[in-house]
Amino acid sequence: MQALEHIDDPRHPSNGTLHDFREILVITICAVLCDNDTFEKMVAWARYKRDWLRRFLILKNGIPSEETFLRIFRLMDPKQFETAFRTWAGGLLPALEMEQLAIDGKTVRGSSRGGRQVIHMVSAFATQAGLVLGQEKVHEKSNEITAIPALLESLQLKGLLVSFDAMGCQRDIAGQIHEQGGDYLLAVKGNQPSLLSIVEAAFIDAGDTPKTNARAERSHGRQVVQLARVLPAAGRVDIEAWPGCETLGVIDSLRQVGDKRGQWERRYYISSRTLSAEDLAHAARAHWGIENRLHWMLDVNFAEDASSVCKDYAPENLSLLKKIVLNLVRPVPMGKNGKMSMRIKRKAAAWDDDVRAQFLGLTSP
Incomplete structure (x- = not known):
């Protein structure tokens, strides 16, 4: 959250914003961590995990729509x-x-x-x-x-x-x-x-x-x-x-x-x-x-080449998002001899709240 606070919200305030910009970014990171590589899957996962997300996010107006996620990633400054x-x-x-x-x-x-x-x-x-x-x-x-x-x-x-x-x-x-x-x-x-x-x-x-x-x-x-x-x-x-x-x-x-x-x-x-x-x-x-x-890894486990996202800054931002998740998952040893595959680690994060908290460096509530 501290690293993300220096990124400007690309949405125009005069149009009204229902959802916190940094919370949207955190939701996408958590969703991709849990083996969801499309915005449709990210939103579906977030709605099922709304109560868990509310342990550390406010989510004043609930979970944003798929269109909101896509718009953020299309417009967000990739340099920032x-x-x-x-x-x-x-x-x-x-x-x-x-x-x-x-x-x-x-x-x-x-x-x-x-x-x-x-x-x-x-x-x-x-x-x-x-x-x-x-x-x-x-x-x-x-x-x-x-x-x-x-x-x-x-x-x-x-x-x-x-x-x-x-x-x-x-x-x-x-x-x-x-x-x-x-x-x-x-x-x-x-x-x-x-x-x-x-x-x-x-x-x-x-x-x-x-x-x-x-x-x-x-x-x-x-x-x-x-x-x-x-x-x-x-x-x-x-x-x-x-x-x-x-x-x-x-x-x-x-x-x-x-x-x-x-x-x-x-x-x-x-x-x-x-x-x-x-x-x-x-x-x-x-x-x-x-x-x-x-x-x-990006192609096989994160389906990067299969992504249909192609407009504006979205492909570049989505590529970086997947690298963020790779950096979260890889250093954490799991399974026999600490050699659990990336795919199973991400699925474990989706299945188990404590595993997900471990990858994110959170203390389980």
């Missing part, structure tokens, strides 16, 4: 909502000294209905904690590169390792992370041909001398073999172009499913942190956690 989210999320993680921050984008496919151009959101994901720290919408007729600097500027990067795929391998982005006190890990591909040639040549010249880490893993009929190697960047990379660059890396990986013969894949990296081969392998795996621990 995002600022409130970052303030709240920052409070969840007071110390991030050894954390890795993965930056990557996701298209909200359902937002293209009605002839509207699909929206694309870039998120910052703390890979160890499994929490989202911020998001930034990519402007129409642009790409992730334009949204990344604004997202980075809003975050405290000191001491963090910030990782990107090849899209984020840009001199300005590396310089910004370095200036903000963080370290970067950038995948190098053909969009930076000169840098790619330098890194490739360095490992060819080094032959078998780089420090190496090998790893093999079998799971569900799949076998993955990974070989990571690192070299010092000194004397090889232009430090003015890539500030603070300390490490060059290459990872060769083979993925084989069943009896099908796999193919080796090679990926190159640069980093401003001094990394061992083991460190590089771990950080590269951690970066791709954003795909299955955030993007996949």
Whole structure:
């Protein structure tokens, strides 16, 4: 409630407002927490749980209509909502000294209905904690590169390792992370041909001398073999172009499913942190956690791509709302060995008032 109080109510007072703006936002958070991903379901859940909500909300005129919820999310300033989210999320993680921050984008496919151009959101994901720290919408007729600097500027990067795929391998982005006190890990591909040639040549010249880490893993009929190697960047990379660059890396990986013969894949990296081969392998795996621990989660467990909400600011605000709930649910261990799935956790919140209060950090009345 404290984080939400700095968001302006988008409704015009002269038209009369029956329902408290912050209470509407809290209801939606509670409803999505309880596995309700559409405004129709949110309203239905809130009406059934009216007495429980009144334990900490006034609800002077009852539960708002579905149209009221939708209107709020269409008109609410997403920048203010995002600022409130970052303030709240920052409070969840007071110390991030050894954390890795993965930056990557996701298209909200359902937002293209009605002839509207699909929206694309870039998120910052703390890979160890499994929490989202911020998001930034990519402007129409642009790409992730334009949204990344604004997202980075809003975050405290000191001491963090910030990782990107090849899209984020840009001199300005590396310089910004370095200036903000963080370290970067950038995948190098053909969009930076000169840098790619330098890194490739360095490992060819080094032959078998780089420090190496090998790893093999079998799971569900799949076998993955990974070989990571690192070299010092000194004397090889232009430090003015890539500030603070300390490490060059290459990872060769083979993925084989069943009896099908796999193919080796090679990926190159640069980093401003001094990394061992083991460190590089771990950080590269951690970066791709954003795909299955955030993007996949939003699609499969929060039905983001299936949403029919597509007008005004609603898709952007609804995407952030689901990330708020993910941050509420993920840190709370439940079930055998604390490994209950996200889907069952949300259903448990819907079934049990005490479980819901636990996720929200409330003392059960």
